[in-house]
Amino acid sequence: MQHEEHALSQPLYLQPASLEEALAALAARRLTVLAGGTDFYPARVGRPIAEDILDITRLAALRGIAQEADGWRLGALTTWSELVAQPLPPLFDGLKRAAREVGGVQTQNAGTLAGNLCNASPAADGIPALLALSTQVELASVRGVRCVPLAQFVLGSRATACGRDELVSAIRVPPHAADARSTFLKLGARRYLVISVVMVAATLETGHDGRVTRAALAIGACSPVAQRLPALEQRLVGQPRSAALAQVPQGNDLDVLAPISDVRGTAAYRRDAGLTLVRRALAALADD
Numbered sequence: 477m478q479h480e481e482h483a484l485s486q487p488l489y490l491q492p493a494s495l496e497e498a499l500a501a502l503a504a505r506r507l508t509v510l511a512g513g514t515d516f517y518p519a520r521v522g523r524p525i526a527e528d529i530l531d532i533t534r535l536a537a538l539r540g541i542a543q544e545a546d547g548w549r550l551g552a553l554t555t556w557s558e559l560v561a562q563p564l565p566p567l568f569d570g571l572k573r574a575a576r577e578v579g580g581v582q583t584q585n586a587g588t589l590a591g592n593l594c595n596a597s598p599a600a601d602g603i604p605a606l607l608a609l610s611t612q613v614e615l616a617s618v619r620g621v622r623c624v625p626l627a628q629f630v631l632g633s634r635a636t637a638c639g640r641d642e643l644v645s646a647i648r649v650p651p652h653a654a655d656a657r658s659t660f661l662k663l664g665a666r667r668y669l670v671i672s673v674v675m676v677a678a679t680l681e682t683g684h685d686g687r688v689t690r691a692a693l694a695i696g697a698c699s700p701v702a703q704r705l706p707a708l709e710q711r712l713v714g715q716p717r718s719a720a721l722a723q724v725p726q727g728n729d730l731d732v733l734a735p736i737s738d739v740r741g742t743a744a745y746r747r748d749a750g751l752t753l754v755r756r757a758l759a760a761l762a763d764d
């Protein structure tokens with residue numbers, strides 16, 4: 477009897493093979509989504525898993541990177557390693573640089589882009605890199621599909637706009653100019669396998685006259701949610717793409733941030749390092 481009661485209280489583990497099945501299951505009961513598990517399992521060390529699980533790793537509809545009429549579609553289950561291995565235009569150089577910074581290769585082989593967004597850590601390396609690509613998050617449920625700008629998807633530390641019955645199905649990158657290129661710089665206490673103190677992602681587009689037509693800059697680990705720097709982005713437009721771009725950012729461009737002081741660095745250090753990384757990112761893109 478005791479054994480039966482124990483068996484009845486076992487959490488559910490669902491691993492559907494179709495998106496329709498997965499969405500129906502999510503609509504029917506509260507389930508925790510499991511992708512690569514690289515955030516999920518470390519958050520549960522030392523205690524049994526008590527919640528019902530929806531393992532989405534068999535959902536082929538959530539895989540693959542494709543160029544479509546309205547931009548690029550990165551399937552939610554795209555792993556960091558798959559992204560790095562895929563031939564992509566220079567627009568994605570920054571995201572690829574971020575991918576190589578997500579833990580070690582084992583973590584990059586299992587961890588997914590959508591998992592990084594949904595976990596919504598202030599130190600998530602993927603978030604600034606994807607913010608600087610002006611991405612939209614595609615959410616699927618039995619009610620249909622909706623797209624939310626990434627800046628509105630991550631609501632706070634560990635908080636997102638993903639509904640209880642929704643899955644992130646893809647990340648959508650809007651069309652950019654053919655010459656668009658991006659970069660990503662991460663500062664940690666050591667070179668690899670480190671939680672970011674600050675990270676900066678930048679994307680630049682340039683016109684035929686060699687002047688910047690569009691700039692996107694994002695800083696992570698300096699506020700609960702990574703932030704774009706709209707005032708600086710505006711000032712960069714019209715500037716010649718040259719080493720002088722690195723002189724445009726000023727300290728008050730980082731006023732949108734709210735860095736904390738912790739074991740990894742003080743707020744003042746984060747602000748100072750953030751400005752330095754923004755300048756270096758622009759210098760790197762000007763030089764490219």
Ligand SMILES: Cc1cc2nc3c(=O)[nH]c(=O)nc-3n(C[C@H](O)[C@H](O)[C@H](O)COP(=O)(O)OP(=O)(O)OC[C@H]3O[C@@H](n4cnc5c(N)ncnc54)[C@H](O)[C@@H]3O)c2cc1C
Binds near residue numbers: 510532553595642
């Ligand atoms: C050793 C180690 C080092 C790491 N280093 C870094 C690092 O340097 N930088 C960094 O940014 N991260 C790092 N991480 C964290 C982690 O690897 C990444 O955040 C990874 O991208 C998470 O993806 P996942 O598929 O493993 O997510 P999971 O652990 O499967 O899920 C994470 C969260 O997202 C939800 N979720 C996942 N997919 C979906 C979906 N499609 N729709 C709705 N909800 C979903 C889950 O319910 C869960 O809440 C590290 C992890 C480890 C173990």
